[in-house]
Amino acid sequence: MVSKAASETLAEAGPPPAAADGKYLDSNVSGAAKILVVGPLGVGKTTLIGTVSEIEPLSTEASMTRAGARVDPYAGDSGKKTTTVALDFGRLTIDGDLVLYLFGTPGQQRFLPAWRDLAKGALGALALVDSRDLAASFDALDNLEDLDLPFAVAVNVFPSGPRYDADDIRTALDLLPGTPLVTCDARDRASSIRALIALVRHLIHVATEPS
Amino acid sequence: MAERPEVPRASAIRPYVITRGRTESEGEPLSWESLVMTAEAAFPASLQPEHLAILKHCEGLISVAEVAAHLGQPPSVAQVLLSDLLRWGLIVTRPPIPPAERADVTMLRKVLHGLESCL
Ligand SMILES: Nc1nc2c(ncn2[C@@H]2O[C@H](COP(=O)(O)OP(=O)(O)OP(=O)(O)O)[C@@H](O)[C@H]2O)c(=O)[nH]1
Ligand SMILES: [Mg+2]
Numbered sequence: 001m002v003s004k005a006a007s008e009t010l011a012e013a014g015p016p017p018a019a020a021d022g023k024y025l026d027s028n029v030s031g032a033a034k035i036l037v038v039g040p041l042g043v044g045k046t047t048l049i050g051t052v053s054e055i056e057p058l059s060t061e062a063s064m065t066r067a068g069a070r071v072d073p074y075a076g077d078s079g080k081k082t083t084t085v086a087l088d089f090g091r092l093t094i095d096g097d098l099v100l101y102l103f104g105t106p107g108q109q110r111f112l113p114a115w116r117d118l119a120k121g122a123l124g125a126l127a128l129v130d131s132r133d134l135a136a137s138f139d140a141l142d143n144l145e146d147l148d149l150p151f152a153v154a155v156n157v158f159p160s161g162p163r164y165d166a167d168d169i170r171t172a173l174d175l176l177p178g179t180p181l182v183t184c185d186a187r188d189r190a191s192s193i194r195a196l197i198a199l200v201r202h203l204i205h206v207a208t209e210p211s
Numbered sequence: 212m213a214e215r216p217e218v219p220r221a222s223a224i225r226p227y228v229i230t231r232g233r234t235e236s237e238g239e240p241l242s243w244e245s246l247v248m249t250a251e252a253a254f255p256a257s258l259q260p261e262h263l264a265i266l267k268h269c270e271g272l273i274s275v276a277e278v279a280a281h282l283g284q285p286p287s288v289a290q291v292l293l294s295d296l297l298r299w300g301l302i303v304t305r306p307p308i309p310p311a312e313r314a315d316v317t318m319l320r321k322v323l324h325g326l327e328s329c330l
Contacts, residue, residue: 023281024271025246030305032244032274033322052329058280062287084285089276094325098318101244101274121242123319193329200323207316 022055025091025099034101035199036118038144039128040136044156044186045104046088048128051192052102053090060087062114085114107140115143124203125151126195128186131161134172141173150206152199154184178202241290241297243276246305254301262301265292269302 037045050057061084088104103118105111107127119125125144129137144151155169164172166181175181180202184195241247249269258266268281279289296302 023277024273027272029246029272031318032246032305033318034244058277060276060280060284060286062285087276089280091274091277092325092329094322098321098325099246099274100322100325101276103243103276118243121244123322190330193326197323197326200319200326204316204319204323207319 026093026096028097029093029099030097032099032101034103034122035196036115036122036125036149037102037104037128038107038115038125038140038151040107040130040133040140043128043130043136045106045128048126048184048186048192048195049088049090049102049104051186051189052092052196054092055090057088057090059089061085062087062117085111087114087118107137107143109139109143112143112146115147119147119149122149124199125149126199127151127153128184129153129155129169129173131155131157131164133161134164134169137173150203152180152182152195152202154182154195154198156186157183178205241275241293241304243274243286245275246272247275247278247293247297247302248272248304250301250303252300258301262292262296265289265296266301269293269296272305 037048039045046057085106090102092100092102094100103122105115105118127137127140127144141151141153153169153173153175155164157163169175170181180198182195182198185191247269248271249266254263254266265278265282268278275289275293276286278293279286282289293302297304
């Protein structure tokens with residue numbers, strides 16, 4: 001699997017892990033930061049996190065109360081008051097003393113309550129867009145705008161999807177001129193890292209530009 | 212925050228009622244990316260199995276979300292149990308970078324350089 005190979009490469013290059021199995025962080029780590037990876041079903045969130053992470057990606061099910069229990073094609077039992085959101089995450093230790101967590105979360109509007117918790121304190125988000133279905137990302141982008149979380153957009157290009165040029169995508173997604181737009185192959189580590197770099201450059205720009 | 216956490220006695224440890232009624236932990240909740248680790252203190256014999264189980268995953272520095280994943284529990288459950296352990300002085304925490312420093316450009320540049328060095 002791509003993620004396995006990627007984490008092995010990292011283990012070779014980086015300092016020895018704190019524990020033999022890499023479960024624990026190096027004891028010099030003094031702080032944590034997080035970035036959200038968001039997007040519609042099947043867009044490549046888990047793949048990207050696994051590609052970048054130094055540990056095998058972990059997953060957890062966050063339960064949350066549903067405000068309006070409307071009929072939902074993905075929920076088997078529409079009468080349920082609570083629903084669970086599957087979240088994947090991975091981590092990357094930076095300079096031996098800062099750890100970056102990547103949390104992957106589905107984009108559908110109904111998951112917005114779960115996002116609020118997760119978005120608190122997040123540096124920003126990488127919004128993945130499926131080249132086969134641009135409209136599937138609208139909800140995720142709406143959520144990010146609602147939460148006022150700075151983001152960059154990475155289009156995962158699938159072979160069966162049409163080829164768009166950047167301007168078409170910007171128009172279709174109604175992106176602000178300053179929002180970075182990159183293409184990405186979530187299965188490729190360098191490509192995924194470059195998408196994150198585009199995001200962090202944008203975050204630096206947002207943080208330093210006079211408002 | 213208490214300087215010297217009191218040593219938990221049996222009477223100080225509430226019965227295990229995690230999700231029934233106790234969804235909010237006392238004080239500022241630990242965030243998902245808060246880092247925790249067991250303290251030097253010896254575990255009291257009276258500790259509930261659920262708390263002991265969680266301590267087994269905190270023998271080194273680790274995030275709340277990772278503890279939850281290793282336990283196979285939702286983060287909200289790990290947050291409550293870890294808050295107990297923190298209150299009793301059995302774990303220590305390194306809080307995440309506070310939101311006020313969110314836009315800390317020094318930190319963002321550090322993340323940027325870290326990512327660039329992965330290429
Ligand atoms: N061509 C191509 N395929 C990709 C890319 N990213 C992921 N895939 C493939 O798409 C499929 C779905 O990827 P996942 O990472 O599971 O997607 P996800 O967003 O986590 O999906 P859900 O968790 O179901 O919402 C997998 O078979 C991946 O190998 C990409 O950038 N390009
Ligand atoms: Mg997934």
